[in-house]
Amino acid sequence: MEKGLSILVLLMLAPSPSWLGAAGDQEVDALAAFKGAVADPTNILQSWDTSLVSPCTWFHITCNPGGSVTRIDLGNANLSGALVPELGKLPSLQYLELYNNRLSGGIPDELGNLTGLVSLDLYSNSLAGSIPNSLGKLKSLGYMRLNNNSLNGSIPKSLTEVEALQVLDLSNNNLSGDIPITGSFTKFTNLSFQGNKGLVYAPSPPPPPAAPTPSDSSRSKTGIIAGAVAGGIVLLFFTLALAVFFIGRWGAHARFIDIPGEEEPEVNLGQLKRFSLRELQVATNHFSPKNILGRGGFGKVYKGRLANGALVAVKRLKEEHSHGGELQFHTELKMISLAVHRNLLKLLGFCTTATERLLVYPYMANGSMASRLRATERGEAVPLLGWAVRKKIALGAAKGLAYLHEHCNPKIIHHDMKAANILLEDDFEAVLGDFGLARLMDHRESHVITAVRGTIGHIAPEYLSTGFASDKTDVFGYGITLLELITGQRAFDLARLANSEDIMLLDWVKTLLRERRLEELIDSDIKGDYVEEEVEQLIQIALLCTQVNAADRPKMSRVVGMLEGEGLAERWEQWQRNEMLRATTQPNTPNNILAYQDSASRILEVELSGPR
Template sequence: MATRRGLPPPPPPPPPLAARRSMAARRRLLLLLALLLCRLAAVLPTSEVEALQGFMAGFAGGNAAFQSWDTSAANPCTWFHVTCGPGNQVIRLDLGNQSLSGELKPDIWQLQALQSLELYGNSISGKIPSELGRLASLQTLDLYLNNFTGEIPNELKFIEARDLSHNNLSGIIPTNGSFSHFTPISFSNNPHTFANSSDSPSNNSAEAVPSGRSSSSSIGTIAGGAAAGAAMLFAAPIVLFAWWWRRKPHVQFFDLLEEETPEVHLGQLRRFTLRELQVATDNFSQTNLLGRGGFGKVYKGRLLDGSLIAIKRLNEDRIGTGERQFLMEVQIISMAVHQNLLRLQGYCMTPTERLLVYPYMENKSLETRLRECSDSQQPLDWPTRRKIALGSARGISYLHEGCDPKIIHRDVKAANILLDEKLEAVVGDFGLARIMDYKVSHVVTGVMGTLGHIPMEYLTAGRTSDKTDVFGYGIMLFELISGKRGFDLVGLANEENARVHDWVKKLLEEDRLEVLIDPNLLEIYNGGEQGVREEVRLLVQIALLCTQESAPSRPRMSTVVTMLEDGIAEHWDAWQRKTIVQASLQGGQGVSEARNDSVANLPPDTLSGPR
């Protein structure tokens, strides 16, 4: 027994055959996983910097566009032509007109947050990588004015805005997905592309294939299919692992101040790319030009979803406005929300362009309906004109007393009163001047106004206030009643050596308003239709109060709204009494001088808030 205790323990029995096979299988699985990870190392970059490095490698070296691209940096958000969003992910590459030559490498598909890729106006050749279709966030692809060849990848069907024009592409233009929304301009000047298969030369020269070749082709097809199936079977785990890895949350470090951009303060306001608006307007063609004014030209456009827009392209002298200042003005305009104000839909800002996007008004402006009415349109009747007078007054009143800071329009006229589908007044072009703080009584803005609508205090002293808009509104009422431009009314008044205000006042006193009234209204005015004569006189009286020479004497716009809604009798009588008293106190110096401050004792104004 003692001897047996001194012996070493017997070796354990060998594992069963099944256990040995299980261990071998685990080793093979680990080896396979190691191989897969090696493959993934080639597929996934360790950072977006590596993805951009691969993208840059496709172009000829030494290009100035890439001078700031430090590939040793932790992230590329400080590089020129690169825009990052929250989380320091690249959302935009803007390398248009940078004299790039070379090929577009497929590495770019790894920038999964990329929303806009702009490579227009270069000399990039080769095929368009189909991998671009794997960029799930990509919305805009601008590759026009390059030397791309080959067919248009069908994988691009998910990209909402693309321009592939002016290249050397070939083959049939796809029609599925978002391709069906695009106009020919997006693919123009590609001489070897065709709208459908029937236009393709290969379709016309096709010949029957001999049966022997057909048989061998079938065999080849089967073999190719089997090989492809095997490749997909091997690649599936890689793709699944890559998908899981990208969705796995990663710790990111970034400066919160860098994430704060002016755009985050603009709410739901949409920022359009310049190319989107170029496509919408057929490159700002003259056929889409709606008009022009002191700030710039206005174009009609159609977005990819079919909706119509009006685009105000600001003059070049406005481009000097700093980005932050421009965005601040856009923000204030976007906050002015009222049923009688034109709603800002979006904007576009580039180093050379400033554009504002609004809904398109099918009935255009009051000026157009008054003086350029088409054969299919009826002249505006009196109830509609009175409705327009009230709606525009409400809109301007909201600019003055419903916005903080208040907004001074400075160019109130019939051309800036738009009409919606129900002929409701919608005040447009507001806020394009500098915004006036409520603490000051005057402000110098960008709008110079329109002759006939500019009050004396601005012409002589450069002073403007909300009473400047009241004066312009009064002249607009004269336009509404007469159908004539403010400038034309000035000419008629000058024939009698008088201001428009004094000339119209004399017509009212002499009961000769038919001289002023639009010929389209004379029949109902002279026919004594129920209440029309009284309502015309009402609007004339309000316009006279608004166009007084003394700015403090003019009513506020909220008072104008009250007069239109409840009547003018009390205000008009007060003005008349004040005029008589002033004339007597001044020893007969004339009513025209006594009209200053003639409504100083009017009742307190009431705010006409949002409706």
């Protein structure tokens, strides 16, 4: 099969999304300009290929169902360089997260064109220059954090006209001039200005002149009254200034207030503990970037230690998932808490406030399957995953997925089956994580591409083309994950292009099988300590799970049986007969979906079942 053929087939089958229009071209150009202006030493932007796919499929980009970019999530990405004016050409952008990088230069005036922006997070960079007055046009802006930069000049008074503003952190810059105390700044907004030596609070207005009177006694009384009024005004503004100052000082360490909603529903969540926000702030050192364990489409995960010494993982859902739907959230949280299985990550508790939704899980000392597969390339001195352990992981993950599909009522579809969501206990027992988030957030906008949620390389073809998800889309994702476990390769990796290889793992595996390069399939970390027959069986299961026709894929309970040695030979033989029949009756052209199989019967009948 020609390189990238599967991508072309899927794109031809998919409906034409809005990003193919002029607005989409504008967004692609804007993001490409940003990529070109920054240095990316960790290659975190490797998927930003304008000639390959839409921006909605790029990592760290979120789109709405219409295909417009709504979020750029590149905090802690080790980027350096400058912000570009083209960022102002993303009309639907709501969240711009570029915090804790090494960005320099100024903040472009053009960011004031992002009228839908809800959160602007540029803190902990090296940005200089003044704060653009144009940011006052962002009437939907609720959170603006520009702290820990080198910004100078005054605070634009236009910001006081942003009524939606809830959090404004300008601390630790080089700002000077008056702190305006008008408009939204007088409301209960989390303001923080400390660390700017040149800032002073706006002076009080002068007292009104005393009206002339015909007698000295009248002038005396008027003077006393005027003095009292002036003194009261001075006292009022002094008190207000002190309040703002201390709120700012306090706000640097406690940005959110844990106040239960007045109409919070009374629900019984059984064994789940309700944590206070303060507990989880203390446990994670105020959600310190140093405690980040990982990040995904739903938010970031932080390592934490509770007051009793227990280690936990705290998932902080993104802000757009934090408003409304409180009753639905609690109802589904209760349902998910009842999904208890040896191979599912247990939910310990939760926290909800007006601005936050957090989920608390046990901490997994062995991390994720993805982190262990990548340990060698990161130079980490940890025990490698041997073949016996990999078989154990494959079986555990399959059992967890089978439970979600066939024993939960209603069934739960994972939506993002991948190595990063398979967590490893102390004995390397696999547990599925994030299985409930797809259900909790299903009514919100998607993570990767238009109405599709998932990760590039794991998305089933019918889900990509129609947006319709089922348990069989999870089966496809499991098959790709199984190939990751065998090969140690990523499901989608542009780096393979450097060696003239397929960027999609499934295509790469089929190419090696066709070219009789089986020894290159096995992860070198296994160091030859594996059983060839068992490797072949797992490859067969993976390819059965990744068939183009969803109806042909086995249920996860059948996959569990095949992993335990039941029914694989019969299923594999039947699959080969079907593929041989299709290959003789259907032309293998790029316009035919069967091309996605790459004449798999001709590959596998020889390579896996024939003589070696």
